[in-house]
Amino acid sequence: MVGKKISILVSGLLLVSVLGGCGxxxxxxxxxxxxxxxxxxxxxxxxxxxxxxxxxxxxxxxxxxxxxxxxxxxxxxxxxxxxxxxxxxxxxxxxxxxxxxxxxxxxxxxxxxxxxxxxxxxxxxxxxxxxxxxxxxxxxxxxxxxxxxxxxxxxxAAPIDAQFKIINKLVPTAKKIGIIYNTSEVNSEIQVEEAEKFASDFNFKIITQGITSENEIPQALESILSKVDVMYTLKDNMIASAMPIITKECFKKNIPVIGAESAHVKAGALATEGISYxxxxxxxxxxxxxxxxxxxxxxxxxxxQKETSVVINEDAAKKLKIQILEELVLKAEMVTGGVE
CATH class of the missing domain: 3.40.50.2300 (Response regulator)
Known part of the structure; x- marks a missing residue:
């Protein structure tokens, strides 16, 4: 009986230590x-x-x-x-x-x-x-x-429907949208699901390529670029870190990149409509x-964040020979850079 009391007391002290020590x-x-x-x-x-x-x-x-x-x-x-x-x-x-x-x-x-x-x-x-x-x-x-x-x-959460509208305005002939994403990040899987949900509204077909490391991105691009009209880059940390590689390879194939956020555009993507981080x-x-x-x-x-803004990369547009509509120029933040 005494042993039980001591055991209960020690357990109680340990619990207090755990809870109190992390307040x-x-x-x-x-x-x-x-x-x-x-x-x-x-x-x-x-x-x-x-x-x-x-x-x-x-x-x-x-x-x-x-x-x-x-x-x-x-x-x-x-x-x-x-x-x-x-x-x-x-x-x-x-x-x-x-x-x-x-x-x-x-x-x-x-x-x-x-x-x-x-x-x-x-x-x-x-x-x-x-x-x-x-x-x-x-x-x-x-x-x-x-x-x-x-x-x-x-x-x-990105306004993917707004970004798909940007695709329609800048690349009106686009039908096949390519997405590379990190299969181990739930954030990326959610965005892929959202993109597929909105795709039918724009008559787009989403073509995906999953990766597990940044080292797989060149091979993924080689596989997917021959099948798509536009690349859409998600708010995926692995993708964000590899934007220079992605834009460089896409420019070689004359494939525009539409980014999920402005940092992608400053790194060479053509445009986005998104939030301010x-x-x-x-x-x-x-x-x-x-x-x-x-x-x-x-x-x-x-x-x-409810307010969004349009960001367009002038250098990317020139390299891709894409004419930016005046209605977009008037409301967009125009940036340069990220283009070799």
Whole structure:
């Protein structure tokens, strides 16, 4: 009987240790750190490329404008997984062990790793997400309106129908749309499904080629380019990192590339109608401010950016000998670059 009591007491102490050791309040972190009043934020990013970097910069800007500034009252630990999935989990576990006050997860894999790490540790560190296409499908929240978890933030769901309209206007004869995507990223699979759903509205046929690593992209392009009129590049981290290779090979075949976001266009794609990742990160930063002031993540809806903008690469249009309609020129941001 005494042994049972001791066992129950030890189990209870262990449970308190696990739950208390991973709290996100200053009270749970000790008197010394509370005196310093420094907020620890861990930022985990799957890979560095312009869109995700821009989201991170927007997040930090929102914090600064609301008096949460690195070097004053905020300490940021930025970790980049360099595209390696297991590393995302290592980073997330590190942040949990470091007992950060908030995690910013940029990309679907980074967000899933952070969420899994807090679940495993049975703790409630708030997670702000951005550049996640479908947080519900990714298992991060129960719904966009009421997450029911320690996660909130913004979704970068692309207006694929608007991007298909751009194809119709710039390449009116196009019928076969090629898509290369990472088969191990749920974010990419969701976009492929969306593209196939909208394709019939435009009389498009979607031709896909799955890859598992960036090294497979040249071979995938060789296989798919002879079958398509236009390449459509998803918001896929692997694809984003390989845009120079993709545009170079497409130019050789005189195949236009329509991107899912502006960073693709600046890297040589012809055009897009999409969101601003800087603004997306900024909006996530505003949600993080609410969390730091005491609001629970589950009480803050996950939102998508409603405003979109058209971006056209003048150099790509000239190389492809495509005439840009005046109606597009008047409303578009015209950029150059990414064309050899």
């Amino acid at each position: 996100n309040t200053k009270a749970s972190k000790g008197k010394e750190e509370a005196k310093e009043n420094i907020i620890k934020i861990g930022i985990t990013q799957i890979v560095e490329h312009p869109a995700l970097d821009s989201a991170r910069e927007g997040f930090i800007q929102a914090l600064k404008e609301n008096n949460y500034e690195e070097g004053k009252n905020v300490k940021i630990d930025f970790q980049n997984a360099q595209g390696d999935m297991p590393t995302t989990q290592t980073i997330a576990d590190k942040f949990v062990n470091d007992k950060v006050d908030l995690i910013l997860a940029i990309s679907t894999p980074s967000a899933q790793a952070a969420y899994n790490a807090t679940l495993k540790a049975k703790c409630n560190i708030p997670i702000a997400i951005t550049a996640v296409t479908d947080p519900v499908e990714a298992g991060l929240v129960n719904s966009l309106e009421n997450s029911g978890t320690n996660v909130t933030g913004t979704s970068d 800087h603004q997306l990160g900024y909006e996530t930063g505003l949600k993080a401010v609410k969390i730091l002031k005491g609001t629970k993540p589950s009480e803050i809806p996950v939102e998508t």
